[in-house]
Amino acid sequence: MKKFKVVILFIWALFASCTQVDFKVVATASSPTKREIKAKLKLLNKPSVKTIKSEDGDIIDCVDIYKQSAFDHPALKDHKLQKIPDFLIESKNSSNLQTKSIVFQTWQKNGSCPEGTIPIRRIRTEDLSRAASLNLFGRKPIMHFMKSTNNTNSNYPIVNGSFAYVPENRTKAFLVTVGYSYIGAEAEINVWNPRVDLPDDFTTAQIWLKTGNGPQYFESIESGWQVNPKLYGDRSTRFFAHWTTDSYKSTGCFDVVCPGFVQVGQVVLGGAITPISYSYHTQKEIPVGMYWDNSGNWWLKVNNHIVGYWPAKLLSGLSRSAKSVEWGGQVYSPMLKKNTPHTRTAMGSGEAADGRWGNACYMRNLRIKDYSRNLKYPEYVSTRAEEPYCYNVINEAKYGQEPILYFGGPGFKPPYCP
Ligand SMILES: *[C@@H]1O[C@H](CO)[C@@H](O)[C@H](O)[C@H]1NC(C)=O
Ligand SMILES: *[C@@H]1O[C@H](CO)[C@@H](O)[C@H](O)[C@H]1NC(C)=O
Ligand SMILES: *[C@@H]1O[C@H](CO)[C@@H](O)[C@H](O)[C@H]1NC(C)=O
Ligand SMILES: *[C@@H]1O[C@H](CO)[C@@H](O)[C@H](O)[C@H]1NC(C)=O
Ligand SMILES: *[C@@H]1O[C@H](CO)[C@@H](O)[C@H](O)[C@H]1NC(C)=O
Numbered sequence: 355m356k357k358f359k360v361v362i363l364f365i366w367a368l369f370a371s372c373t374q375v376d377f378k379v380v381a382t383a384s385s386p387t388k389r390e391i392k393a394k395l396k397l398l399n400k401p402s403v404k405t406i407k408s409e410d411g412d413i414i415d416c417v418d419i420y421k422q423s424a425f426d427h428p429a430l431k432d433h434k435l436q437k438i439p440d441f442l443i444e445s446k447n448s449s450n451l452q453t454k455s456i457v458f459q460t461w462q463k464n465g466s467c468p469e470g471t472i473p474i475r476r477i478r479t480e481d482l483s484r485a486a487s488l489n490l491f492g493r494k495p496i497m498h499f500m501k502s503t504n505n506t507n508s509n510y511p512i513v514n515g516s517f518a519y520v521p522e523n524r525t526k527a528f529l530v531t532v533g534y535s536y537i538g539a540e541a542e543i544n545v546w547n548p549r550v551d552l553p554d555d556f557t558t559a560q561i562w563l564k565t566g567n568g569p570q571y572f573e574s575i576e577s578g579w580q581v582n583p584k585l586y587g588d589r590s591t592r593f594f595a596h597w598t599t600d601s602y603k604s605t606g607c608f609d610v611v612c613p614g615f616v617q618v619g620q621v622v623l624g625g626a627i628t629p630i631s632y633s634y635h636t637q638k639e640i641p642v643g644m645y646w647d648n649s650g651n652w653w654l655k656v657n658n659h660i661v662g663y664w665p666a667k668l669l670s671g672l673s674r675s676a677k678s679v680e681w682g683g684q685v686y687s688p689m690l691k692k693n694t695p696h697t698r699t700a701m702g703s704g705e706a707a708d709g710r711w712g713n714a715c716y717m718r719n720l721r722i723k724d725y726s727r728n729l730k731y732p733e734y735v736s737t738r739a740e741e742p743y744c745y746n747v748i749n750e751a752k753y754g755q756e757p758i759l760y761f762g763g764p765g766f767k768p769p770y771c772p
Contacts, residue, residue, distance in 0.1 A: 386488045391479055394488050398423060398477045398611060404468060408461035410590060410626050413476040416467035419618065422474070427613035429667045437618055438660065439653045441645060458640060458657050459593065459625040472617045472662075474610060475624045484584050492585060492611030494602045495686060498522045499570065519569050520740070525690050527701060527739040527747040527761040528682025531722060531732035535675035538723030539563055540643030540655075541759075543578055544716045545630045547591045548700035551765065555687040555699040556582035558594070559715055559761075563644055563652070563676035566601070573599045573672045575652050575664055577642050579627055582608075590626040593640070595654055597664050599672075615654075617662035631703070634712050645723065646675065675725075679732065681717050682747060682761045696744060696771050702762020707748040714760040731757070744771035 386394070400423055402415035424430055467473045485491035499519040539561055548557050560578025576596040583589055585608060597614060598606035606614065609623035617623065631638045643655045650666025650673035666673040687697035702715025721729040737747045737759075745763035765771060 386482065390488055391482050394482060394491075395477060395479065397426065400474070403471050404465075406461055406465040406467070406473070408464050408626075410460045411588070412461055412622075412625065413478075414461045414465075414467075414473045414622060414625075415476050416471035417474050419470055419472050422472060422617055423610060423613050424616045424665075425613070427668070430613070430616075430665060433616070433665060433667065435616065435618070436649070436651065436663065439645065439647045439651070439663065440649065441647055441653075458627055459622055460590075460628045461622055461625055467620060473620060473622045473625075474617070475622050477611060478587075481585070481587055484587065492607040492609065494596055494598065494606075494608070495523065496602050497524070497570070500692070520691065521569075523688050523690060524684060524686045525701075525740045525745060526680075526682060526684045527707070527737075527742075527745040527763070528680045528684075529720070529735050529737045529747065529749055529759050529761075530678060530680045531735050532678045533734050534722075534724045535677065536563065536679050536722050536724060537646035537675050537727075538644065538729065539676070539679040539681075539721065540641065540645075540729070541681050541717040541720045542639040542641045544703075544718075545579055545591060545627055545638045545640055546703040546715050547589070547630050548581060548702060548704045548715075548762070549698060549764075550581050550583055550589055550700075551698040552687055552689060554584055555685065555697055556580055556584065557686075557699050557701055558582075558684045559682070559702060559717070560594075560684065561642060561644065562680040563672070563678075564680070565671040565675065565677040570601060572601050573597075573669060574601075575644055575654075575669075575672065575676075577644060577654055577656070579640070586624060591630055592624055592626050593621065593656060595623050595661070597668070599669060614668050615662055615664055619660045619662060621656055621659050621661045623661065633703070633705075637712065637716075639718075641719075643721075650674065679722055681720055681759055683715065683745065685745065685765065690744075691741065694772055696766040698764070698766045700762065700764050701745040702760075704762065704764050706763045707746045707760035710748075710750070710760060711758070715762045717759045717761075718756060720757070720759060741771065 400417045404416040406414040558580040562576045564572050564574045566572030579591050580594050596608045645653045651663040653663045654661040683701040685701050689697040705713045707714050722732045737749050739746045747761040751757035
């Protein structure tokens with residue numbers, strides 16, 4: 355009788371282990387295994403010299419500047435770290451740049467990183483497990499286009515012959531300039547904390563610098579703020595950067611969650627921004643700029659601090675110049691355009707552009723730099739909203755005054771945005 359029981363146990367154990375193996379195989383195909391997550395975390399989180407616990411729950415690792423993950427990129431194996439851009443070296447009073455040192459990131463209340471190190475937001479297991487796959491972690495989703503013979507559902511500009519290419523699952527309200535080679539762009543971006551509705555949704559207020567061949571093949575570097583619970587695990591407004599050299603297909607990512615962006619300054623990419631704006635209160639803004647230098651690197655600056663750069667070796671056409679600049683907001687969601695009900699994820703402040711100062715999200719002091727090297731207001735600008743009844747855009751350009759760009763909206767709002 356005892357022997358019989360043992361045999362049954364043995365068979366059960368064999369069966370159980372088989373199902374477990376089976377399960378593991380399935381798990382590899384869809385969601386990452388523990389071992390894969392551990393390996394990825396080891397790659398992402400470099401050893402820290404000092405650790406800062408931010409009151410918002412973030413852990414900030416101070417990492418040796420020469421040991422940052424950028425150098426894991428194959429194109430950057432022999433890359434010589436550049437600590438300051440050459441356009442600052444050229445200018446005599448570069449030291450002035452760092453004087454306006456106001457706290458704009460939450461973690462800064464709890465410490466700073468020692469010299470020779472850079473602050474990096476630690477990625478945790480739960481961050482990775484929210485991603486569709488480890489490979490897709492921290493990247494803007496791939497763009498797919500609905501080919502539409504009608505331009506009615508949106509006034510999207512991408513028209514090829516009689517076809518309009520309408521991007522799926524994302525919507526923008528923005529101002530664009532084209533016509534020159536751009537080697538810099540900046541703006542002061544008003545900071546809000548808009549609602550994010552569905553688990554995959556995110557919302558941004560940002561600047562794009564792009565080059566490439568049409569809507570489906572481009573390189574871009576981008577920066578601004580976003581609310582992105584899937585990436586960050588909360589609904590805070592966070593400073594971000596993003597790059598891609600193949601229209602989000604396989605290269606690039608947000609912040610420094612993949613090798614590429616070389617960080618040199620004391621700003622945390624993906625760090626929460628504080629304080630933010632409220633209706634009818636003092637408006638908060640962050641100046642964001644991206645500037646090309648003579649070696650083809652693109653430098654990112656926020657709040658007068660150098661963050662770091664996208665090395666020329668990472669880029670192709672962009673290492674020479676950008677062919678368009680865009681300023682505005684983007685909402686990513688599976689529930690947009692033809693899919694109803696429309697997502698309630700908001701853009702900007704959540705108010706339409708008509709709300710103007712104190713209500714709607716704005717950008718001001720929009721500037722571009724061309725080969726003349728002077729920062730100036732772009733010559734040709736046009737505004738576009740893909741779903742103007744959900745999120746709109748107004749460029750308020752009164753004669754003799756600095757133009758102000760307003761954009762945003764609440765998303766779902768029947769009957770206009772059903
Ligand atoms: C930079 O230096 C020049 C010449 O000394 C001076 O005129 C200018 O005001 C300075 N700029 C700033 C921002 O301090
Ligand atoms: C961070 O700093 C704030 C303000 O100084 C303080 O109240 C809080 O306790 C600190 N948090 C940690 C984790 O040290
Ligand atoms: C074009 O728009 C009209 C009116 O909105 C609609 O009835 C028609 O189905 C659309 N055609 C295509 C091909 O999308
Ligand atoms: C426009 O359409 C033609 C023919 O369908 C295609 O070859 C070309 O790549 C398209 N251009 C863009 C920018 O999408
Ligand atoms: C858009 O969202 C739907 C629903 O989640 C998804 O099936 C589809 O693959 C998405 N398309 C793109 C291009 O991401």
